[in-house]
Amino acid sequence: MNLLRKILFPFAILYGLITSIRNFLFDKGVLKSYSFDLPIIAVGNLSVGGTGKTPQIEYLIRLLSDKYKIATLSRGYKRQSEGFILADANSNAAILGDEPFQFFQKFKNIQVAVDANRKNGIEQLLGRQEKPEVILLDDAFQHRKVKAGFYILLTSYGDLYSDDCMLPTGNLRESSSGAKRADVIVVTKCPSPLSLDEQKEIKNKLKLSINQELYFTYIDYDDWIYSENKKIKVGEIKWLDKILIAGIAKPEPFFSYLRHTNDTCLSFPDHHHFTDKDILEIKNLAQESIIITTEKDYVRLKGSLPSEQLFYLPIKSSFISASENFDKNILNYVGTSSRNR
Known part of the structure; x- marks a missing residue:
């Protein structure tokens, strides 16, 4: 726990009190819940x-x-x-x-x-x-x-x-x-x-x-990465130089599954809105290399990066x-x- 979070501890107590009162009011029916x-x-x-x-x-x-x-x-x-x-x-x-x-x-x-x-x-x-x-x-x-x-x-x-x-x-x-x-x-x-x-x-x-x-x-990570028009076995690209992009809360497992020594890993905040500056940086870093991102980030990056370079890795629970x-x-x-x- 960093120092700032320790300093904010009194606010955590207050926030906990507020949410507990709210839940109590719902539990007792003072605040109405709707069933369907x-x-x-x-x-x-x-x-x-x-x-x-x-x-x-x-x-x-x-x-x-x-x-x-x-x-x-x-x-x-x-x-x-x-x-x-x-x-x-x-x-x-x-x-x-x-x-x-x-x-x-x-x-x-x-x-x-x-x-x-x-x-x-x-x-x-x-x-x-x-x-x-x-x-x-x-x-x-x-x-x-x-x-x-x-x-x-x-x-x-x-x-x-x-x-x-x-x-x-x-x-x-x-x-x-x-x-x-x-x-x-x-x-x-x-x-x-x-x-x-x-x-x-x-x-x-x-x-x-x-x-x-x-x-x-x-x-459970997929054995394939997918682009708009093709798919490639993960084993075939594991040793290639590539750009890995993740705008998710905890990206390290995604990077670990795909990363090789010379790969560049770019981490962004969860649900990040990719700006023109971000896109330009990715293109400059990638040059001709493939770009692999998460499925969630792919839906936001599609159309902004070359379709023949941009791939995503599906996951499932x-x-x-x-x-x-x-x-x-x-x-x-x-x-x-x-x-x-």
């Missing part, structure tokens, strides 16, 4: 950024989209638009935000919407002629104005919420006691394999309630064990909720 007559799954975290929400949402899309009409609803962080927007052929990363636009690009059989007001966003989706049968709320664990039917809380292996403290001293948006609202807790970005003893140690740290389930996942049980829980919740409508 369809299955709603909320994915989120207690800390700011970097827990792997996007691959977790994509996991749920793959699990459910062959059986149900799915919609994702995000706030569209750092988008250059306001209000409710449903993705269409005219959408881009600036309008939707990078992560929703990534969903829209990858999954053609779902609806992708953004709205900072999740209640309004759900109402807008349900007011459409083609209504979704399941809504996935992205980064909505603290958005208590909407009461989801199932909550998935993510926490990173290297930064467990049980080891953290409140903003601005730490990275928590609310007290770790908020984890009690979760139905399932997923420890993300684990090393693979992860021993049973270490899993048990983490479980003891997190202090789960009796009705909660715990799972462990790791980031994979379970260390018990994925069948996780899938069963989700499918049971959605199936039961759908039948009871």
